[in-house]
Amino acid sequence: MESLRDLTPPRRLAAALPASEAGWLAGLPELAERVAERFGLTVERLVEPGGRSSVALLVRRADGTRATLKLVAPGPAGQPAPAELELAALRRWDGLAAVRVLDAAPEDGALLLERLHGETSLRSLPDAKATLEALSTLRRLWVAPGEDHPFPSVGERTGFALGALRAAAGGEAGPLVERALELRDELLAGPPEEVLLHGDFRQGAVLASDGERAPWLAVGPEPAVGERAFDLARLVRDRLHDLMASPGAAAIARRRVTRLSGTVEADPDRVRGWALYRGVASGVRQLAAGRRADGEALLEFASWL
Structure with a gap:
């Protein structure tokens, strides 16, 4: 340059x-x-x-x-x-x-x-193989946050978007937004789990390395502290556009919840709840930014759950 x-x-x-x-x-x-x-x-x-x-x-x-x-x-x-x-x-x-x-x-x-090899993420692999590698990476990221850590809790992290979500409750996606807000309250009232979360974990956030420590390494965290289901929830909607083009997409999404939860022994209902909440929150954000197609796809995904 x-x-x-x-x-x-x-x-x-x-x-x-x-x-x-x-x-x-x-x-x-x-x-x-x-x-x-x-x-x-x-x-x-x-x-x-x-x-x-x-x-x-x-x-x-x-x-x-x-x-x-x-x-x-x-x-x-x-x-x-x-x-x-x-x-x-x-x-x-x-x-x-x-x-x-x-x-x-x-x-x-x-x-x-x-x-790292920024041009090569887990999305370059077949989905089944990429999911296995993603879960292997994610398990190692889930560590104790350490004393006096600066990370927001999942409650604080999701709280930043509450204003925009509540404002959207009066729109066309109102019932879905209301359900997402109810689920958030229910999930945050559940048993606490305090692990360091990546916060934006998906296949595209895991890049190929030279293999000295591991063949794949995570990048771009938006860290928070809370339960593992919150990270898994983002992974549920990976390759969303491919998923939407598949026959029986809604059933596939629900099976993903079950499969991901079972692999790491997480509660599938909590993974499903956070997946719905995060899909709605992201969808509302995309709509507000003028990216209507992406926003509508995320809200449709959330409706499947």
Whole structure:
């Protein structure tokens, strides 16, 4: 890359970020240049299409080591800084089933990570094999969060979206939204479980590595502390568009709940409940962002459960 001053943020990122992040987005080239100089990095290229809340650059350190520089948007005001939470989770895992942190400047939302094969995720495998690998990875991520940890509880994490959900209760998806809100209350009133969760675990968040520690490593956590069913719930709707194109999609989704729950000895009713809640919450968020097709697909998925 000739100059970071010429860095153009990926279109996916620019389209997904809310207006409140416009200042961060505009200052991204200068931020990338400053962080690269601080860490002594040579930037090779921008990773595209990239994520919806961060940008990744392939870099080399001064000693020639390949790495990935991730710059994370600050996130909504009043909520924990995403980069700080991600850093805390990755350090807690310390390379166990997850990408390793090489350096960090959390005040700038900057994480310098070991480089994985970003073009190869578990989605490159047949679904059955990918699911087995995903569950193997997930089991190793479920550790105690540690004393004085900074991670929000699942109740706090889901609480951030309650305003938007309650506002959607008067719309066309009102009955489904109301059911999701009821389920959240019921699930949070259940027996507590305190493990560190990835928070956004899916096949696309597990990348191929060089195999020194494990062939597959998780990236991009949105960590929280709570029950394992919350992580499994996101996995239930993996490859959603493929699922929707399959005959008997609703029955397949329900069987996924049973299969995933049985593999890790989780309560299938709790997995089903969180899968419905998370599907509705994501669907409402997509609709609010103007991504109607994605939002409607998520709400249809939730209706199957």
